[in-house]
Amino acid sequence: MRLVFAGTPDAAVPSLDALARSTHDVVAVVTRPDAPAGRGRSLVPSPVRVRAEALGMRVLTPSTAKDPAFHDDLRALTPDACPVVAYGALLPRAALDIPRHGWVNLHFSLLPAWRGAAPVQRAVMAGDDVTGASTFLIEEGLDTGPVLGTMTETVRPTDTAGDLLGRLAVAGAGLLVATMDGLEDGSLSARPQPAEGVSLAPKITVEDARIDWSRPGFVVDRLVRGCTPNPGAWTTFRGERVKVEPVTPADNPANGPAGTVVVTKRDVHITTGSGSVRLGVVQGHGKKPMPASDWARGLRIEPGERFGDA
Structure with missing residues (x-):
């Protein structure tokens, strides 16, 4: 044809x-x-x-x-x-x-x-x-x-x-x-879509990609993966935007209010509404992407600081 x-x-x-x-x-x-x-x-x-x-x-x-x-x-x-x-x-x-x-x-x-x-x-x-x-x-x-x-x-x-x-x-x-x-x-014939099971997939906006740390960890994980690579999931820290790449469930759940940043020797954990997640790669405002541990070390994060406090 x-x-x-x-x-x-x-x-x-x-x-x-x-x-x-x-x-x-x-x-x-x-x-x-x-x-x-x-x-x-x-x-x-x-x-x-x-x-x-x-x-x-x-x-x-x-x-x-x-x-x-x-x-x-x-x-x-x-x-x-x-x-x-x-x-x-x-x-x-x-x-x-x-x-x-x-x-x-x-x-x-x-x-x-x-x-x-x-x-x-x-x-x-x-x-x-x-x-x-x-x-x-x-x-x-x-x-x-x-x-x-x-x-x-x-x-x-x-x-x-x-x-x-x-x-x-x-x-x-x-x-x-x-x-x-x-x-x-001529072997194909079109069949109407069923009336049941309809769902809509509107374009992901920047606001859709903002992470709500009060949601359960598995919801945060899905959001971040769904927004990678575009438009990129994000949050705020010290009033500036931070882009977050895929996260993983944390082996040792962190404590504190949702969004609390917990820095260990090797990892950076964030508390969520249920459990916590380990950050992988983050990108601070005006910076290049980097491992979360390097990002946290450079900022000298204090105990109790949180994501989402814009």
């Missing part, structure tokens, strides 16, 4: 590579326009654009998917289907109607669970044991279209959102290619 692939971040690159290796013909790639990044705020192309250009593919970067000129370009390409992985923009009906097999989204959850922008992060934060990926036909609703295929993936106890997304991106690429194969030979 003639395909126009749409995607933007790193997680979409394995799917682009898999489709490029398949029997299908990727005639163009659609991605978000170059965006400012880094301290210099210079314009940087998306990972999908970089990979597509390396593969010698035509790249379209419409400022909005509503642009009639983009629709004209798409019609001229005469795609049979448009596979999508984390493109990052809503598609209007005028665009959805162009490919004869529609726009097929690879979504990193088992729909109807975790509809929205952050399914992997929300699954980790919720403590799900199993998640997966789904391919479905895009409608104008939020991830509500009929499902074409699914695959499952175990959530490991130490998974960060980045770890899990990396595995899903690779395994999901195979599912997306299989879905294109099934559409081509």
Whole structure:
């Protein structure tokens, strides 16, 4: 089939590579326009654009998917289907109607669970044991279209959102290619999503990533892993923000009010609403990431000092 692939971040690159290796013909790639990044705020192309250009593919970067000129370009390409992985923009009906097999989204959850922008992060934060990926036909609703295929993936106890997304991106690429194969030979039929089991996965905000030390230790652990690497879990210490990387349960629970920082010879423990956790790597304001013990040694933390006292 003639395909126009749409995607933007790193997680979409394995799917682009898999489709490029398949029997299908990727005639163009659609991605978000170059965006400012880094301290210099210079314009940087998306990972999908970089990979597509390396593969010698035509790249379209419409400022909005509503642009009639983009629709004209798409019609001229005469795609049979448009596979999508984390493109990052809503598609209007005028665009959805162009490919004869529609726009097929690879979504990193088992729909109807975790509809929205952050399914992997929300699954980790919720403590799900199993998640997966789904391919479905895009409608104008939020991830509500009929499902074409699914695959499952175990959530490991130490998974960060980045770890899990990396595995899903690779395994999901195979599912997306299989879905294109099934559409081509007519072996696949879309089935409506069930009305039960719907959950939403809105984008993680900076405030969502703030650690509430009064919650149980296992909740703190899930939050931190779910926000790693982005947007990064954080707390405050001495009035300044501190970024926290994944924590582990402490062997010797610390005492004191929630958020109390307890420094031992080798470790830094933080009390929570139930038990305590051991810090791994932290990043103080304006500093580079460092082992928690080095961070604490440099600050000469006094007994009774606490996280979260902004």
